[in-house]
Amino acid sequence: MIRWFKRLTCAFRREDGTAAMEFVLxxxxxxxxxxxSFESGLLMIRSIMLxxxxxxxxRELRLGHYTLPDAALLKKEICTRTVIFKDCQANITxxxxxxxxxxxxxxTTGVACIDRSEEIQPVTALQIGQQNDLMLIxxxxxxxxxxxTTGIGLGLPKDGHGGYGVISTSAFAVEPS
Structure with missing residues (x-):
């Protein structure tokens, strides 16, 4: 027993593994x-691109370059301008x-985002305004x-599959024709 105790104390006094301990810590x-920091940078890039x-x-819609726009056209136009999003048209509202x-x-409600874990997706309104109407997008x-599981990824609200929503809000007045 004493022999075992002496070996144990000698092992604790050795200094040849101290650099490895600092590295591990x-x-x-x-x-x-x-x-x-990489995740927060990517989130900022995604937000700015959106x-x-x-x-x-x-701007194109306000100037009248789209005749009778619908949700599919606006999704396509927004997604073609953002090259950084993966599978944009399936994940956009x-x-x-x-x-x-x-x-x-x-x-008064928050922005409706797609929840990829559910079959039923949120219903969103797409109202096309008349002249001089103020529109919120x-x-x-x-x-x-x-x-x-690290840093900013832990604090973001996520859907059932672990995705977070990148949100953009804009407003414009419909120009008279």
Whole structure:
């Protein structure tokens, strides 16, 4: 028993493995920070690309370049301008509502995003306004996180398959023709 105890104390006093211990303790923390920063950068790029494509598409709509636009046309136009989204047309929802200038009542519900774990998808309104109407457009594209268990990926609200919604909101006044 004493022999075993002496070997154990000698093993604890050895210093030849100290660099390995520092490596084992420091590298997971550094990797977590790297993955969190990469995920937040990707989220920002996706958000900016969606904002730009929605603004460009709504400008084309406002100027009258689309005759009788429907949801499929707007989805196609937004998705062709955002090259970073995977399977964009299947994961996008567009809601366009007219805002009354009499009481300025904005929608009280959140943006409806697709839940890929359910068969039934949210119903969104696509109202085409008349001259001088104020239109509010809300777009949501569901994308998967690269590192869902680290950093910003943990804090994002996700659907049943682990995807988070990238949301863009825009408004415009319908120009008189």
């Amino acid at each position: 420091a590298v997971p923390l550094l990797l977590t920070i790297f993955m969190a 904002e730009q494509s929605v603004d460009m598409t709504m 567009i809601e366009m509502t007219r805002i009354s200038t009499a009481n300025w009542a904005l929608p 809300r777009v949501c594209v569901v994308q998967d996180a690269l590192f869902p």
